[in-house]
Amino acid sequence: xxxxxxNLMLDSVARLVRRGAMSHALNLLTKxxxxxxxxxLNQLPQHERxxxxxxxxxxxxxxxxxxxxxxxxxxxxxxxxxxxxxxxxKLLQELPSDDAALLxxxxxxxxxxxxxxxxxxxxxxxxQELLGFADETAGRIMTPDYFALDEDVTISEAITAxxxxxxxxxxxxxxxxxxxxxxxxxxxxxRQLLLNSPSTPLRKIMSTDVIKVSTGTDQEEVARLVAxxxxxxxxxVDEENKLSGIITVxxxxxxxxxxxxxxxxxxxxxxxxxxxLGSSINSVRRRLPRxxxxxxxxxxxxxxxxxxxxxxxxxxxxAVLIPVVATMGGNAATxxxxxxxxxxxxxxxxxxTSLRVVxxxxxxxxxxxxxxxxxxxxxxxxxxxxxxxxxLGITMMVSLLVAGVLGTVVPILLKRIRVDPALASSxxxxxxxxxxxxxxxxxxxxxxxxxxxx
Amino acid sequence: xxxxxxNLMLDSVARLVRRGAMSHALNLLTKxxxxxxxxxLNQLPQHERxxxxxxxxxxxxxxxxxxxxxxxxxxxxxxxxxxxxxxxxKLLQELPSDDAALLxxxxxxxxxxxxxxxxxxxxxxxxQELLGFADETAGRIMTPDYFALDEDVTISEAITAxxxxxxxxxxxxxxxxxxxxxxxxxxxxxRQLLLNSPSTPLRKIMSTDVIKVSTGTDQEEVARLVAxxxxxxxxxVDEENKLSGIITVxxxxxxxxxxxxxxxxxxxxxxxxxxxLGSSINSVRRRLPRxxxxxxxxxxxxxxxxxxxxxxxxxxxxAVLIPVVATMGGNAATxxxxxxxxxxxxxxxxxxTSLRVVxxxxxxxxxxxxxxxxxxxxxxxxxxxxxxxxxLGITMMVSLLVAGVLGTVVPILLKRIRVDPALASSxxxxxxxxxxxxxxxxxxxxxxxxxxxx
Numbered sequence: 001x002x003x004x005x006x007n008l009m010l011d012s013v014a015r016l017v018r019r020g021a022m023s024h025a026l027n028l029l030t031k032x033x034x035x036x037x038x039x040x041l042n043q044l045p046q047h048e049r050x051x052x053x054x055x056x057x058x059x060x061x062x063x064x065x066x067x068x069x070x071x072x073x074x075x076x077x078x079x080x081x082x083x084x085x086x087x088x089x090k091l092l093q094e095l096p097s098d099d100a101a102l103l104x105x106x107x108x109x110x111x112x113x114x115x116x117x118x119x120x121x122x123x124x125x126x127x128q129e130l131l132g133f134a135d136e137t138a139g140r141i142m143t144p145d146y147f148a149l150d151e152d153v154t155i156s157e158a159i160t161a162x163x164x165x166x167x168x169x170x171x172x173x174x175x176x177x178x179x180x181x182x183x184x185x186x187x188x189x190x191r192q193l194l195l196n197s198p199s200t201p202l203r204k205i206m207s208t209d210v211i212k213v214s215t216g217t218d219q220e221e222v223a224r225l226v227a228x229x230x231x232x233x234x235x236x237v238d239e240e241n242k243l244s245g246i247i248t249v250x251x252x253x254x255x256x257x258x259x260x261x262x263x264x265x266x267x268x269x270x271x272x273x274x275x276x277l278g279s280s281i282n283s284v285r286r287r288l289p290r291x292x293x294x295x296x297x298x299x300x301x302x303x304x305x306x307x308x309x310x311x312x313x314x315x316x317x318x319a320v321l322i323p324v325v326a327t328m329g330g331n332a333a334t335x336x337x338x339x340x341x342x343x344x345x346x347x348x349x350x351x352x353t354s355l356r357v358v359x360x361x362x363x364x365x366x367x368x369x370x371x372x373x374x375x376x377x378x379x380x381x382x383x384x385x386x387x388x389x390x391x392l393g394i395t396m397m398v399s400l401l402v403a404g405v406l407g408t409v410v411p412i413l414l415k416r417i418r419v420d421p422a423l424a425s426s427x428x429x430x431x432x433x434x435x436x437x438x439x440x441x442x443x444x445x446x447x448x449x450x451x452x453x454x
Numbered sequence: 455x456x457x458x459x460x461n462l463m464l465d466s467v468a469r470l471v472r473r474g475a476m477s478h479a480l481n482l483l484t485k486x487x488x489x490x491x492x493x494x495l496n497q498l499p500q501h502e503r504x505x506x507x508x509x510x511x512x513x514x515x516x517x518x519x520x521x522x523x524x525x526x527x528x529x530x531x532x533x534x535x536x537x538x539x540x541x542x543x544k545l546l547q548e549l550p551s552d553d554a555a556l557l558x559x560x561x562x563x564x565x566x567x568x569x570x571x572x573x574x575x576x577x578x579x580x581x582q583e584l585l586g587f588a589d590e591t592a593g594r595i596m597t598p599d600y601f602a603l604d605e606d607v608t609i610s611e612a613i614t615a616x617x618x619x620x621x622x623x624x625x626x627x628x629x630x631x632x633x634x635x636x637x638x639x640x641x642x643x644x645r646q647l648l649l650n651s652p653s654t655p656l657r658k659i660m661s662t663d664v665i666k667v668s669t670g671t672d673q674e675e676v677a678r679l680v681a682x683x684x685x686x687x688x689x690x691v692d693e694e695n696k697l698s699g700i701i702t703v704x705x706x707x708x709x710x711x712x713x714x715x716x717x718x719x720x721x722x723x724x725x726x727x728x729x730x731l732g733s734s735i736n737s738v739r740r741r742l743p744r745x746x747x748x749x750x751x752x753x754x755x756x757x758x759x760x761x762x763x764x765x766x767x768x769x770x771x772x773a774v775l776i777p778v779v780a781t782m783g784g785n786a787a788t789x790x791x792x793x794x795x796x797x798x799x800x801x802x803x804x805x806x807t808s809l810r811v812v813x814x815x816x817x818x819x820x821x822x823x824x825x826x827x828x829x830x831x832x833x834x835x836x837x838x839x840x841x842x843x844x845x846l847g848i849t850m851m852v853s854l855l856v857a858g859v860l861g862t863v864v865p866i867l868l869k870r871i872r873v874d875p876a877l878a879s880s881x882x883x884x885x886x887x888x889x890x891x892x893x894x895x896x897x898x899x900x901x902x903x904x905x906x907x908x
């Protein structure tokens with residue numbers, strides 16, 4: 001739906017909810033796609049959102065479940081906690097198991113166990129199996145509702161099977177071919193069903209070179225495969241090559257958006273749950289830790305400056321130039337980390353190519369350091385004399401070289417030991433770069449002060 | 455293909471190319487998917503890459519074109535410039551028109567015109583039409599090779615048409631229904647063709663509530679629609695609702711990756727063509743401008759500090775604390791801009807919700823400022839006395855509030871006047887935040903110095 005129409009609809013719904021005209025509001029919602037219902041829920045103030053969703057659950061459970069699937073996880077979980085346990089359990093049963101697992105994983109533990117008990121046996125088992133896989137792996141995000149047939153089935157039998165069970169498979173573009181023990185043998189696209197004669201067995205038209213992932217594969221890696229090979233869905237197999245589930249491209253798009261947001265946020269020191277329209281208190285909580293870490297780093301710099309108080313008293317320019325000393329290395333380090341972290345995320349930087357990357361980034365740091373150093377030398381010469389210019393220029397070169405090397409090595413090493421490189425690199429690299437830069441600057445200056453007058 | 459197998463293959467191909475055993479190398483490539491050929495080309499050193507691609511063009515033009523499609527644009531254009539014009543023209547004719555348009559747009563102008571003349575008439579016209587649309591719009595990235603039929607066509611006729619023309623449509627999951635003048639009426643999924651009786655006319659099964667975009671729609675907006683509505687393809691119409699082309703989900707995934715990289719890079723001041731495995735000189739050129747801008751900002755801070763030299767001579771702590779003054783506002787501003795820019799990119803922050811966002815971020819800035827200010831006050835009290843602590847604490851509060859407001863308002867205004875908010879915000883916001891912070895800090899301190907001893 002066009003944004004304007006959706007906004008008009010939002011205004012009407014909001015007005016009706018405020019007036020308590022619930023049945024009218026619900027009536028408007030029945031004309032919308034589940035995604036649009038979710039968007040309207042998203043944009044309502046918290047109280048109205050809870051009231052409207054509660055009525056929706058009572059009035060049209062399926063629709064409530066569909067809208068819930070489309071909400072952001074944090075918000076959906078919050079809505080669930082405002083409902084009675086019986087309602088939550090009914091809602092979760094309406095959801096596809098992958099979506100249910102996503103939500104259940106975020107619920108408080110005692111509520112989770114109780115719910116899994118209360119849900120119908122089959123559905124609950126599916127959800128429990130998905131929850132058995134680690135967070136952010138293929139096993140966790142896959143749906144167990146795939147469409148698989150035996151290799152001897154013919155095209156016309158396959159079409160009949162598809163027609164009979166079409167309700168179950170919301171997005172089936174591929175049909176998977178398995179043997180009697182559910183080992184994955186091949187894949188057939190729906191298009192191939194249309195293009196071949198009805199009596200052909202699947203065995204004859206299936207492609208056996210299937211791109212697949214295992215249940216333990218990281219979701220970022222799955223996204224990379226889907227993007228590289230232009231897939232609409234990817235099958236997930238266990239360690240014996242038995243088909244466990246599939247992941248469809250729409251879920252992959254969600255993963256990609258989530259991972260990109262995580263990377264962008266992590267570099268700036270914001271936690272992923274910080275939304276522009278969320279509560280202020282939430283944002284404060286998500287950002288304060290990084291601010292306090294940065295404060296720690298700045299105070300370390302203050303401590304270093306304080307060590308050189310006597311020198312500063314003698315030569316005031318040492319203090320006046322601190323803004324340059326305190327910021328340029330950090331800027332260069334952020335640039336480098338950004339390229340490296342994104343490169344890791346997109347699969348361009350891998351362990352086996354890392355030496356080439358480190359050498360290249362060291363070179364970039366050196367060249368940029370020399371160029372910036374030269375400019376600094378020129379400007380500061382005019383302002384404070386050539387000796388001061390030389391000290392600051394050389395400091396820039398060292399600082400940018402250190403920033404380039406640390407900004408590359410640290411994220412690559414962190415990735416190697418399976419720590420999120422985006423999250424952990426930033427403060428660490430910036431602090432070390434600052435410490436080295438400050439010590440170099442004051443150290444060199446005080447050494448020279450013993451022999452020269454400035 | 456699994457990463458290990460691909461790496462083994464890469465090693466073999468690289469060895470063969472170095473030895474000049476081209477026909478053996480090409481032989482290995484014939485067993486691979488085009489994407490994998492592209493990945494191998496990507497990872498070869500430049501000279502080997504050019505040699506191998508040149509042989510591939512001579513040996514198997516179709517395969518060369520397919521691999522070219524999968525390469526990153528910059529790299530593909532570079533490879534094209536190493537070939538003869540005749541070869542380039544032949545290659546471009548093999549490409550789907552959207553991919554050809556993407557590459558032609560990046561070629562030097564005189565080469566571009568010459569090539570469009572040399573290419574077969576029909577293909578060249580398609581490419582020229584696509585190039586008529588602005589960069590980063592739906593018109594530019596769509597493919598004109600869609601599959602559309604009249605509303606009175608029956609399912610069995612549609613299947614026959616699909617079988618006859620299946621080669622042309624690489625990724626058809628939807629069949630578009632148009633009237634005699636090509637106005638878009640509805641859409642039918644391939645699945646619906648399988649699920650209904652062969653004699654049904656398309657009119658009866660088509661969905662008329664089609665989610666579509668116009669040729670001028672921004673590609674980021676297209677990506678948002680596809681992600682929100684879980685689409686596999688979206689039709690593009692002109693101002694008269696005539697079907698002009700379609701955009702498939704695999705191209706959307708590329709757009710999303712590209713836009714996310716642009717946002718991440720822009721915030722850190724890196725231009726998008728900076729790749730971890732690219733040349734050092736390229737990276738230097740992409741990063742130096744921002745470093746020099748930041749240097750400018752730092753020198754402005756130096757100029758401000760210099761204005762207060764006399765005060766610093768009297769109270770040295772004024773200088774010693776500069777690292778805190780110079781970095782905290784910038785950190786908070788970066789956090790805020792990151793959330794806002796990403797929110798704009800994901801469509802969560804829009805002009806009509808911007809007031810709510812600004813108020814919220816001002817509040818976050820105020821609360822974080824108060825909390826950080828309190829911590830600073832405590833620590834600096836112990837170190838330099840309570841009066842100094844109070845000055846720095848209040849400075850932090852003001853600085854973080856300013857950072858929050860500017861970090862929100864500036865990107866939203868830039869977006870409103872159609873300037874890329876990620877690209878333009880960062881240096882501007884950081885500089886203004888710093889200037890205000892420094893003036894406030896020194897201004898308040900010197901004012902108090904007239905009345906108190908510290």
